[in-house]
Amino acid sequence: MSDRSQMALRLPPDVAAVMRTDIAQVAEQVIAAVISEVPSYRDPFRGQMGRNIEIAVKTALDGFLDLASRREGIDAGEQIEAVLEAAYALGRGEARSGRTMDALAQAYRVGARVAWREMSTSAVSAGLSAPMLARLAELVFAYIDELSDASVSGHADELATSGRLRQRRLDRLTVRLLDGAPEEELVSAAERADWNPPTRLAALVAPEARIRGARAQLDSRSLYLADEVDELDSGWNVVLVPMPTDRARAAVLRAAADTEAIVGPAVPWTSVRTSYLRALHAYRLSLFGDTDQHLADLVVTAAPDARADLRTRVLAPLDAVRPAAQEKLEQTLRAWLLHQGRRDEVAAALFVHPQTVRYRVGQLRDLYGDRLTDPEFVRDAVIALA
Incomplete structure (x- = not known):
């Protein structure tokens, strides 16, 4: 709703007054309908969070009446902006809770339907004309669309922010693993990055283009280094790949077959630096494939x-x-x-x-x-x- 002045109805003061006295009841009806029809919201409406949401619903309804009636002395624009900020924050909260926008979008649809039903009843009982009632319906759903858009923006921004933060933490974890940091530090870094460690990891050294092409075939918990590695030539990088079983290792070796990729040994995840150092040694000798097949060459060239x-x-x-x-x-x-x-x-x-x-x-x-x-x-x- 980019131009709210065009949407203002200037509801008659007596009609607006009647509708405003029913706001608390309308809010209750909206919340009850959402709890009933949107299963994802049954728990969030309990306790303090539930009370906060009830206040938010009432504030949104108040904001709508401010927009519709433009009461004397009230800057409706500022109040609506506050409501939109609340909707934006609600979207961010949904993302932090791990929920998609699907549940919130459904809640908005249910809320719009119930709010219109209850508010139109009050408006008709207060004597609102049919043309004004039609405009009121138009404004209700335009208002809900704007609230929904604000929540979508908040949800997307939170995902982007949290995604960037988590990626930075994963990058730091990867660097610490390659540096051979103490186990306690690695465990703490994994927890901060919300990364569930596998039992065993192996270093995969390969051209960057090959790594990008193989991502779909690797375990989703694989750790990719964002920056180039000093020990490798430009265009090469390292991935730390979960290999909890021999079958998982065999799958990675198949994906790396007939390429310049080098696969280090599978080791306990906190010791993956040893796998990287072996793969790096093989890289310097141009021994591609499975480092387990080059053990003798690696031993006699170690020093x-x-x-x-x-x-x-x-x-x-x-x-x-x-x-x-x-x-x-x-x-x-x-x-x-x-x-x-x-x-x-x-x-x-x-x-x-x-x-x-x-x-x-x-x-x-x-x-x-x-x-x-x-x-x-x-x-x-x-x-x-x-």
Whole structure:
């Protein structure tokens, strides 16, 4: 109702007075009808909240009569604005209570019908003419429409505000999880974000476009990081995906198949940083897919400096031979260890004759002595040369 001056009826003072004396009774009838016909409102009308709503209904009816009669000395516009503010607040309250606008819209329809029935009865008994009665009906329903619109706006604004607030809290929770914050802090952050933790989480590292495309296939409790991650290249991001069961993990792996996505291990949700660090390690090595399938590569590359030192120590005896021979003996030692000394398999791996393998292994025995049969040395050599 953008121009209320055009809608004002200027009800005769005696008619308006009669209708105003019946306001309390009309309000009671409206509330009774809403409670009866809108099940969602049976509980809210109890206790203090119920009394507040009764006052709001009476205020709305008073505001309507102010608009219809434009009483001397009263700025109807200001009073109507106050009523609209109350309707707006009612819509926000509905959103905070977790209810949609459906129940409130139905309540408005029921209220308009009952209010019109009761108020038109009073108006006719006070002698209101038929043309004025028709205009009164028009004003009643236009007024209700405006109240309803105000409530819809309040409901939408509350959802937007609460949605943004919850998303900020989810973002903070995600950052704390990736940082490996203490468990007590994580539990508190999850409660503030109204996030129900799964038993296990896993980190999914993938291109941003792939993440957007996979959202519909992931658990609704998945946590998406709003900002880019410093450790990842531009265009890549991380999602923390609930994986309470092996079946849930298998579903995520299927969704990530044939892509550059990397899936870390499923771990207790408060320990998901370990899953992220493993996925990040695989990302740096371009090991895509299930990190569980790359455990050996991840282990032997976990500490590059330490592995380099181990390699130097393992290959130290080869310093006694010419550089050209060193490379061949190193290749032979690696193949001999991996194929557990089976000469034909070593020869096939190196594309040489078995007698060549026999000759080179003899050289290795001369250089390494008993260490070639020492379990600890064999372990170190396999790790160093893997």
